[in-house]
Amino acid sequence: MGASLRSIAERAGVSLATVSNVVNGYRPVAEPTRRRVQQAIDELGYTPNLSARHLRRGRTGLIALAIPELTNPYFAELAEMAIREAAALGYTLVMESTDADADMELALLGGSRRHVVDGLILSPVRIGRTEVLARRDALPLVLIGEGVSDVPHDHIAIDNVAASRAAVAHLVALGRRRIAFIGARGHDDRQSAQLRLRGFRAGIAAAGLPDRPELTVVTDRFGRADGSAAMRRLLTLAEPPDAVFAYNDLIALGAMRAATDAGRRIPQDVAVVGIDDIEEGRYANPSLTSISPDKAEIARLAVRRLVDRIEGRPPRPPYDVQTPFTMAVRQSTAGARSGFRGPTQVEHLG
Structure with missing residues (x-):
């Protein structure tokens, strides 16, 4: 991987650090320089090792989407959009079905997947605000749907x-x-x-x-x-x-x-x-x-907000957003x- 980065740096005429910043998104890079580096990446056919990158940062590269039922077409369509959004950000999305069961929702909320995933998108049905407020686990969490609102976590739903x-x-x-x-x-x-x-x-x-x-x-x-x-x-x-x-x-x-x-x-x-x-x-x-509902926007906001939380950039207070509908x-x-x-x-x- 290092040799590949050096080759890109030589081809683009920039430093190895600049290439690393473009590939890993560590720091902003001037647009003309970023385009030059990206052109070199494309010409050399470089593919970043996402698993290694996540491991270096102490992450798994996995995020979970927990929904009430996999057979509901609404959630299936939403999940497909979320999978694509996660992949675009270098993450793999895994599915969890809670079967609208309170114990399952509480287990996920309490961090039962903490060592498996880097963050959780949860669509709760049985638990409410009280259970979410009592949460002590630090796993990044985004709530979707209308089951819980007015909590110190990002929440995305329609009105x-x-x-x-x-x-x-x-x-x-x-x-x-x-x-x-x-x-x-x-x-x-x-x-x-x-x-x-x-x-x-x-x-x-x-x-x-x-x-x-x-x-x-x-x-x-x-x-x-x-x-x-x-x-x-x-x-x-x-x-x-x-x-x-x-x-x-x-x-x-x-x-x-x-x-x-x-x-x-x-x-x-x-x-x-x-x-x-x-x-x-x-x-x-x-x-x-x-x-x-704008399912694509719900998926986009949920995944991007969760990745922001996982990667700690930039620190923002939780927000409660209502997406549009037609x-x-x-x-x-x-x-x-x-x-x-x-x-x-x-x-x-x-």
Whole structure:
């Protein structure tokens, strides 16, 4: 490796220290000099030994992303983006599935992977602010999602209350008046299910619609089967809903299947909106209208902030950032009534 660095220095006409600064990112290098060094790197085909670099710094070169379930397409898409971002920064991202289990989340929070990884990105579901505040482990940590906020750690999420209000406003604008919410769950006001329920209720109130408790359905989990069972229950009501806002796209897809199996037309009889904008929803028939978080930005911010913490540059206070979202309007709401035809329409909302 040293010989390679010397060759680059000779080719670029700079010192070995300058080459080291460019390759390792130790110190800023003037842009013309950096370009000259990079050209020499490209010409000589130099590839840095990342494992050796991390070992010299007392690191593993691994960071962990811990998510509630690997089978959820939202987390799968987010993980793929995070893997690419980590690789661009010279790190390897490894996956952990907590299965939304409190003990697993607490173990990770307490440093159970301290000697394996250099840092942790965690999407908590079962633990809350109290558990995070009680943490004593010094492993760099970034929180994503809405499970925990207002803590001394970097936290990245969308504004779930605003997103849910936007979904309800969209349905109200289509003339829907009996709007159901599927996916209520949890007792912590900061949990995403509760935040989305809060936004749903705020949207209903803003539209001047009556609060109908029978149109709010609690689910045990957040999958297709849960959405299907909830929709079947709603369809037994004397006044079934003419629209559904689902906690996520998987619940929405299950609800749509149950509705069509029961002979309901989507969106003529029941309009449906989800959250996550997963690929499956785009190719469903009918395609699913969904609140679309900026997954790429969430992944980028989470990985870069974690690497900053690991490498200690520059020291910054923890921040709590809300990433933007849009609404991807598709056939499940924009069908016959609006004359929807062709590709996705997108409303920029956040």
